Amino acid sequence: xxxxxxxxxxxxxxxxxxxxxxxxxxxxxxxxxxxxxxxxxxxxxxxxxxxxxxxxxxxxxxxxxxxxxxxxxxxxxxxxxxxxxxxxxxxxxxxxxxxxxxxxxxxxxxxxxxxx
Amino acid sequence: xxxxxxxxxxxxxxxxxxxxxxxxxxxxxxxxxxxxxxxxxxxxxxxxxxxxxxxxxxxxxxxxxxxxxxxxxxxxxxxxxxxxxxxxxxxxxxxxxxxxxxxxxxxxxxxxxxx
Numbered sequence: 001x002x003x004x005x006x007x008x009x010x011x012x013x014x015x016x017x018x019x020x021x022x023x024x025x026x027x028x029x030x031x032x033x034x035x036x037x038x039x040x041x042x043x044x045x046x047x048x049x050x051x052x053x054x055x056x057x058x059x060x061x062x063x064x065x066x067x068x069x070x071x072x073x074x075x076x077x078x079x080x081x082x083x084x085x086x087x088x089x090x091x092x093x094x095x096x097x098x099x100x101x102x103x104x105x106x107x108x109x110x111x112x113x114x115x116x
Numbered sequence: 117x118x119x120x121x122x123x124x125x126x127x128x129x130x131x132x133x134x135x136x137x138x139x140x141x142x143x144x145x146x147x148x149x150x151x152x153x154x155x156x157x158x159x160x161x162x163x164x165x166x167x168x169x170x171x172x173x174x175x176x177x178x179x180x181x182x183x184x185x186x187x188x189x190x191x192x193x194x195x196x197x198x199x200x201x202x203x204x205x206x207x208x209x210x211x212x213x214x215x216x217x218x219x220x221x222x223x224x225x226x227x228x229x230x231x
Contacts, residue, residue: 033218043205045159045222052218091159095218103149103161103172104209104220 002027004094006107013082014115020067021077021110023092031097034068034075035104039089048090051075053097079112087114120210120223128229129198137193137226141210149209149220150183150193152176159207165191198230 003026013019025034036048051059051068058066063083067076079086089109096102121140129135141148150162163173165183182194195202205227209220 035219037222042224043153043227044224045207045209047219047221050219093159095220097218103164103174104151104159105161106159108158 002029002032002094002096002105004092004105004107006092006110008110009108010111010113012113012115013079013086015082015084017082018078018080019082019112021079021090021092021112023075023077023107025073025075025092025094027073027094027096029096029098033095033097034066035093035095036064036066036077037091037093037106038086039091039109041088045091049077082114084114084116087112120208120221122206122208122223122226124226125224126227126229128231131200131230132197135195135198135228137195137206137208137228139191139193139208139223140189141191141208142212142221143189145210145212147211148191151207151209151222153205153207153225154201155204162193162206195228198228200230203228203230 005024032053034051038046038048049059049061049064058068063080065078089111091109092107093104095104123138146167148165151159153159161174163177164171180196184192205225207222207225209222
């Protein structure tokens with residue numbers, strides 16, 4: 001079974017600085033998707049970024065980028081120019097590409113605080 | 117971001133009562149998922165639903181849970197006899213594109229409190 005591990009329960013960053021959140025996963029599959037979701041205090045789950053395992057190029061979305069290391073099974077999220085609104089729980093998630101109905105497997109999350 | 121809607125936003129019920137949580141996925145999509153998040157814990161998969169049938173379910177999704185599609189656009193999650201440990205946020209999720217199912221977008225969630 002696949003597992004997702006986020007080893008940093010909490011992280012803190014100064015406004016305008018850069019922070020990296022770590023995620024590792026375990027799978028025997030070669031084709032899959034990886035995601036980062038943001039959960040603000042409202043508890044809504046908001047998609048931040050996604051990565052297809054077959055793509056070597058790291059995904060980027062504005063201030064958010066990932067460092068995808070397939071061999072190491074690592075998928076970290078980098079937030080540049082951190083803003084107060086980035087404060088939230090961040091969840092890393094895995095989805096198998098086998099079939100079309102795969103559910104998401106989540107890590108336990110990292111709580112990010114942004115200091116003004 | 118595509119919109120998934122859920123009602124109610126907050127439901128309070130007494131232990132042993134039945135609750136029905138509702139969701140409207142992204143328009144016309146046949147795939148649909150329910151997840152649960154107990155306060156302070158990670159999000160856990162409950163069940164996936166495709167074309168009016170359950171396609172996968174987790175061990176959490178026992179006989180007290182059921183999912184239905186009562187009409188063309190609405191989906192429901194029913195908990196027959198609620199327990200204290202059912203208190204959680206319940207999310208539905210849906211892919212955004214009819215023929216591309218890899219990315220799931222979440223509704224705002226229903227916060228269920230069992231007293």
